[in-house]
Amino acid sequence: VTPKIMLSNPVSLVSNEMNTLAKNIMALIGSGHPTLNRVTSYYFEAEGKKVRPLLVLLLSRALAEIPLERRDHLKLDSEDVPEDPVYSKPPHMLLLEQPVRSFSPLHVLHGIKPLNPLTKGPEPLPQATFDHERGILPKQRRLAEIVEMIHTASLLHDDVIDYSDTRRGRPSGNVAFTNKMAVLGGDFLLGRATVSISRLRNPEVVELMSNSIANLVEGEFMQLKNTAVDNDLTTIQHGTKEIPPVSGKLDNKIHDYHVPTDQVQNVSHDQLIETAFEYYLHKTYLKTAALISKSSRAAAILSGADKSVVDQCYDFGKNLGVCFQLVDDMLDFTVAAKDLGKPAGADLELGIATAPVLYAWKEDPSLGPLIQRNFSQSGDVERTAAAVAKFDGVKRTKELAVQYRDKALQNLRNALPDSDARSALEFLTNSILTRRK
C-alpha cells in the first residue's frame, strides 16, 4: 500500500498542466490584429483562480485510475446525448399579463406557470475512436483550455453587463478597452473555443460544450431585470461612474418575472418564496454550474468511462457549480472589494436578489416591493442589507452551499476509485466553501 500524500495544495498533482495552460491558450487565440490580441489575452495575464480547468485536469487524472478494462475504449458510436434534466423540468415563473415597458413598473401579475421546455440540440453524429493512455489525455488538457476560454469570454461580457470597473485587481476589460472591444474580444474567444471543441472530434462532447455556452447566456438572461439601470433613459449614477442612457425606447416583452410581488393574487407567501428559489437555483445552474458540470461530463466521456461514472461526474460538476455560485453570492455581502479584486456589494446595486436576500424576504414579507423595484429607491439597498443581517441570510446561504458540497463529495466517491487525485478533488470541493475570493 503506497502511503497517501497529504495534499495541502490540490494543484500540485497537475501543476505542469496548470503552468502551461495560459501559454497553450495563447496559441489558440492569436489573431492578425494586435489590438484584438491585447483584448483577448488581457484576462489571461492576471492570475485568476482557474477553478474550472483545475477541476477538469484533476478529474481527468482521477478518471485515469479506473482500470482500462472498465473503460469503454472500443466504443465507436456515440449513444444519444442524454437530455439535460434541466430541460425536462423547467422552473416555474410568474407571468405578466402586460408586456413590460420601460417606465411602467406596475404590471398585473396573474399567477405561477411553468416555463416552456427548451429545445434539445441536434442529434449526435457517429463518434470516432480516441487514444487511450494512462494519465491526462491530450484531449482532456485541451478541454481544460477550452473551459477557461469560454469562462473568460463570459467574464468580458459580464463586466459590460454589470458595469464593473475592476476584475482580478485591475481595470476590467470594458474599462481598459471600451465595451465594444470587450464584447468583440469575448466573441472572438468563443469562436476560437468553438473551433477547439470541434477538434476534439467527439460529437457528444461538442454538443455538451456548445450547450454550456448557450446555458451561460440563458442564465444571464434570466438575471437581466427590468431595472432602472437597464431601461432608464436618463444618465444614472452607479458607484463612482455615470452610466450613459440607453438610446431608443425599449419595448421588450418580458414574460417572465422571477421575483414575485405583493401584486400576485391568490399565491401564498410560502409559494412565492418557493418559486423565487426555484428560479434562482435554475438561473444559478445555467449561469455557473452548467459549464462546470458539462466539462466534467466531457472529461469523463473522453476517458472512456462507463455511463454510471459519466453521470456521476455530471452531477458532481452540477452540485459543485451551484455551491460555488452560492458562495459567490455570499461573498458579495461579506468581503470587501479590495479583497475580491472586483466590485463588492454589487448584486443589490444591480437590483439582483440572490439567496441571502431571498432568505431575508422569507422572514420579512415587506421586502417584496423592494425586490420588485430592484432596490431602486433611496434606502432600499441599506434596508435590504440590514434584513439580510437580521435574518442570517448569509449563514443560511452557507448552509445551503454545504448541502450542495456534500452531494458533490458523494458524487466523487460514487464515481472514482480512491486516489491522490480524488483526494485533491475532495480538498478542492471543501475549499470552495471557505474561499474568500
Ligand code: FPP
Ligand atoms: C459572472 O457572474 C458571470 C457568469 C458566471 C456568466 C456570464 C455570462 C454571460 C455574460 C453570457 C455571455 C456568455 C458568453 C459565453 C460570452 P457574476 O457577475 O455574478 O460574477 P462576478 O462577481 O465575477 O462579476
Ligand code: MG
Ligand atoms: Mg459580474
Ligand code: MG
Ligand atoms: Mg454578472
